[in-house]
Amino acid sequence: MSWVLGVDSGGSGLRFALGSTAPDGTAGVTTVAATASAEPLRTGPSGIDAGQLLARLLPAVDTLLAQAGVNTNTNTNTDMEAGSGPGVLSAVTIGAAGMATLGDGLRAELPAALAHSLGVRRLVLAADAVTAYAGALGQRPGAVVAAGTGMIALGTDLTGWRRADGWGHLLGDCGGGAWIGRAGLEAAMRAHDGRRGGSPALLSRMEEVFGPAPELPGLLYPRTDRPAVLASFAPEVARCAAGDPIAAGIVSTAARHIAEAAAAVCPPSGACEVALTGGLFGLGDPLLVPLRAELAGQLPHATTVSAAADPLGGALLIAGALAGDTLRLPHDARLLNVLTEQDG
Template sequence: MSSAPTAVAVDLGKTRCRAMVDAEQRVVRSGIGSPGLATPNGVEDAVASILPLLDQDAAPQLLGVGAAGAWVAPAAALALAAALAASVRARVAVASDVVTAHAGALGGSPGVLLIAGTGAAALGADADGIRLIDGWGPDIGDLGSGSWLGREAARAVQRATAGLGPDTRLSETVAASILPADDVVTWLAEEGSVARRLGSLAPLVLDAAETGDDVAHRIATEGIRLLTATAVAASSLTRDIALHGGLTDHAWFRDSLISSLHAAGRRVVPAAGDALDGALLIARRTDLPHERFVHRAE
């Protein structure tokens, strides 16, 4: 009697890389991520992040990888699959981390995954195919995301300080959060990711909105409207939406977002799994709706 092929799932992000080396016991190892497949040395950096997490003396037969940047760099995704197949001697499937997150959250079934974290995007899969809405970055997109909420909070604080806008509780909470910087302009000019820094202000906005601050409530309400529109635009044929991302950990915001999605005729379903589960699915199956976005090598 033949046993199922051994499989390893990888979730490669820009900050962290995770590998589920034992799916039955859910043994997960973590390491350093890579800048993304779309960068000049994206494939080499990705290989360098993934290989140290694998058992070199007990290589898997199947390797599924969700990698940041694969959506916009399909040639690099295919090159990564080939490089890993040559190194590990396994059948390899590589897809965008958004694709594996969708496959994991919806168990490979049609539906929409709405991601609301520092960034924002929605991936929909239905009989018409796959559609990605937003995920355009903080300069022109990520509408309703944590970085978007933080940017609107920073604007509101600056406007209130200059007498151009109404007073808000955010002035006090943001000032305390950005110490020792004197103001948000100076704080945002510091080194590091501006989007991540703005995203750190999102909980302040949501807490203030929940407790009745008018300015914060208007910001949060607009963020919910934008996220709802993104989710609806991702699919017209399926009503199921799974939620993912740090903003949905805030109970008031999650409840408000769910109410908005319900009002738009959508049904919020619990996530069946995560991106590691999705990477495992794409490695084992070729009949998923995401297949044309999966890059395989052996």
């Protein structure tokens, strides 16, 4: 039996899971224990803070191994500190939001640090969209749309990755929660001003949630978590969609953007499975009904499927495949960076 670790880092904090797998990787990964840390990781000049991640990861590993009853005495402290022992963990996958653009610090510091502290010789640093893909579809071709506060689509034919959007709330994330919320608040402010395109229904909901309309800019603009604040209004837009044409139009446009992203990354040949994952799809029928129609129109050869597991499950799956030398998902320097002992 091999022990593997999956890590999921995002805006809501860190989640860790310990899994067991057969040495050849053929039996998949069984989750044995899990724990979490609620505070998100900091980012600095070199991106995601590697030191902070290590400070939380190492105690979490101890906790998980203790929960699983794993005997670590076969690995001496001398070997672990020298980084020369095999360690208890056969492979680790760390999936992080922003890995593609903010992961330089992790890529530079984590391999040596984990080899030194845990004896880890097989490590994957992956964008959270990749772990979402692996959780949803495993290692088969297809496309995944991951939508929550933001929105990104990722697809593969197993020879390379195709990415669409995920560029943040200022440059993209079109159709995501922050996008829907911002559009709803704009429609509310238009109604407050008496401009065309305004929605009295959304204005009423906005003032119930945030207070008087003239005070909204002062409440919103100084916030460092603006995308999350904007996304918090998306459920209000969805609730208003049933009786308000402006709100319904916003949600329908979001569905079109999401389908466009899926169409951009779906493998061009043959049938394509498309999985939808993330909290945004909890908005239910106001979003899902127009989205199904858009997917049918833009991707008539595709089949929408349910995600098999979440991104933490995807991180474990990747770690298990790496431990068993069965990882088929395409390696990529920024999206799925595989580091093994022979890499130095």
